[in-house]
Amino acid sequence: MSEKLTYAATGIDIDATDAVKRRMADSIDSGDPRVLNKLGAFAPLVQGTFPGLAEPLLVIKTDEPGSKQKLAIELDRLEDLSRDLVNHTVNDVIVMGAQPMYVTDCIVCGSLDQEIVGRLVQGMATACQEQACVLIGGETSVQPGVVVDGLFVLSATVIGVVDRDAAIDGSAIRPGDVLLGLASNGLHTNGYTLARTLMERDAELHAKDIDGETFLDVIMRPHTGYYPVLKDHFGESGLHGMAHITGGGLVDNLKRIMPPDTDAVIDLTQLSIPTVFAAIREAGSIDDDEMLRTFNLGIGLVCVCSPDYASVMSSRLSEAGVRTRFIGEIQSGSGMARTIDALTW
CATH class of the missing domain: 3.30.1330.10 (PurM-like, N-terminal domain)
Known part of the structure; x- marks a missing residue:
C-alpha cells in the first residue's frame, strides 16, 4: 500500500x-x-x-x-x-x-x-x-x-x-503644444533582461562607478511614482495629455496618446541622458535606435501642454523637486511620434 x-x-x-x-x-x-x-x-x-x-x-x-x-x-x-x-x-x-x-x-x-x-x-x-x-x-x-x-x-x-x-486621453492635444519631460531616476522597470545579460557577460559591470554609486545600485533604484507631484495639475485646461515612458521608449509611448491628425516630434538633442544609460550602451555596443526603443533615457513621463501652461508646470514641478526638460513639440501629422537630430552622449 x-x-x-x-x-x-x-x-x-x-x-x-x-x-x-x-x-x-x-x-x-x-x-x-x-x-x-x-x-x-x-x-x-x-x-x-x-x-x-x-x-x-x-x-x-x-x-x-x-x-x-x-x-x-x-x-x-x-x-x-x-x-x-x-x-x-x-x-x-x-x-x-x-x-x-x-x-x-x-x-x-x-x-x-x-x-x-x-x-x-x-x-x-x-x-x-x-x-x-x-x-x-x-x-x-x-x-x-x-x-x-x-x-x-x-x-x-x-x-x-x-x-x-x-479625463486626460490625449484628445485635446493640438499642433503647437510642447512636450515637457519629467526626469526618471534610472531604468525604472524596463530593459532589465538586457541589463542582466550584460552583467552576466561582464562580471565587473555591476561594480562600475556611476556618478559615485555602483551600476547595480543605480539600476535597482525603485521606479519613480509621479502622482504626488502631478495631482494638483489634473483638471488644468493647459494639460492636454500624458505618457508614461515604459517599454518602447519615448516614441512608442507618445504615439499611444496622439490624435490622428498630430505627430509628437522629439528633439533628441534636448535629452540629458543619465550616465547609467551610456554605460549600458558602451558595455553592449548598442545602437542608438535600440537604446531609444528599450530605455527611457532619463525621461520617465511626458506631459503634453499648451506653451503657456508648460512653463507654469515646469516651474511648479521644479519647486517640488522634479527636474523637467522641454523635449519637443506637437505638429500636424498622422497620429505618430518621431525624432529629429541625434542623441548626445
Missing part, C-alpha cells in the same frame, strides 16, 4: 497560507470606510460612490515589474520591488488624469516563505500610502513545479477614478 499523501507534502500547506493571511491583515486593513468587508472574503466589496464626481469613470490597470524581479530577489531588495510594482502601475493610471484608489496584488511562488510574502505585502501597502491609494486584497498562490522554489512572480491591479469631463 502506498504511503498516505497530504496536500502539505506536495508543497501546499494550507495552515501556513492561513498564517500568512493573518500576518497580512494589518497591511491590508485600509481604514477606508468605502471598503465594506475584511481580509478573508472572496473579494473586496467597495462602495461605488465618489462624492464630487458628476460622472465617474473607473481606470483599471494590471501590470508587473518584469525581470527586475529576479535581481530584486537575488539582492534581497523586496521592499523596493514592491514600490516598483505599485509606482509603475499607478503611473499608468494617473496619465489618464485619474486618482489612484485601490490596489490588489498577486504573488505566485514555488514555495511559501512567510517572511518574504509578508515583506512584499507590507512594501506594497507602504508604497500605496505614498501614492495616496490603499491595498485592499489580493492572492498568494503556491505553485510548486510551475515556479522554481525560491522565486516568485509579482503583479498588481490598480483601480483609479476620474470624472468624465476631467
Whole structure:
C-alpha cells in the first residue's frame, strides 16, 4: 500500500497560507470606510460612490515589474520591488488624469516563505500610502513545479477614478503644444533582461562607478511614482495629455496618446541622458535606435501642454523637486511620434 499523501507534502500547506493571511491583515486593513468587508472574503466589496464626481469613470490597470524581479530577489531588495510594482502601475493610471484608489496584488511562488510574502505585502501597502491609494486584497498562490522554489512572480491591479469631463486621453492635444519631460531616476522597470545579460557577460559591470554609486545600485533604484507631484495639475485646461515612458521608449509611448491628425516630434538633442544609460550602451555596443526603443533615457513621463501652461508646470514641478526638460513639440501629422537630430552622449 502506498504511503498516505497530504496536500502539505506536495508543497501546499494550507495552515501556513492561513498564517500568512493573518500576518497580512494589518497591511491590508485600509481604514477606508468605502471598503465594506475584511481580509478573508472572496473579494473586496467597495462602495461605488465618489462624492464630487458628476460622472465617474473607473481606470483599471494590471501590470508587473518584469525581470527586475529576479535581481530584486537575488539582492534581497523586496521592499523596493514592491514600490516598483505599485509606482509603475499607478503611473499608468494617473496619465489618464485619474486618482489612484485601490490596489490588489498577486504573488505566485514555488514555495511559501512567510517572511518574504509578508515583506512584499507590507512594501506594497507602504508604497500605496505614498501614492495616496490603499491595498485592499489580493492572492498568494503556491505553485510548486510551475515556479522554481525560491522565486516568485509579482503583479498588481490598480483601480483609479476620474470624472468624465476631467479625463486626460490625449484628445485635446493640438499642433503647437510642447512636450515637457519629467526626469526618471534610472531604468525604472524596463530593459532589465538586457541589463542582466550584460552583467552576466561582464562580471565587473555591476561594480562600475556611476556618478559615485555602483551600476547595480543605480539600476535597482525603485521606479519613480509621479502622482504626488502631478495631482494638483489634473483638471488644468493647459494639460492636454500624458505618457508614461515604459517599454518602447519615448516614441512608442507618445504615439499611444496622439490624435490622428498630430505627430509628437522629439528633439533628441534636448535629452540629458543619465550616465547609467551610456554605460549600458558602451558595455553592449548598442545602437542608438535600440537604446531609444528599450530605455527611457532619463525621461520617465511626458506631459503634453499648451506653451503657456508648460512653463507654469515646469516651474511648479521644479519647486517640488522634479527636474523637467522641454523635449519637443506637437505638429500636424498622422497620429505618430518621431525624432529629429541625434542623441548626445
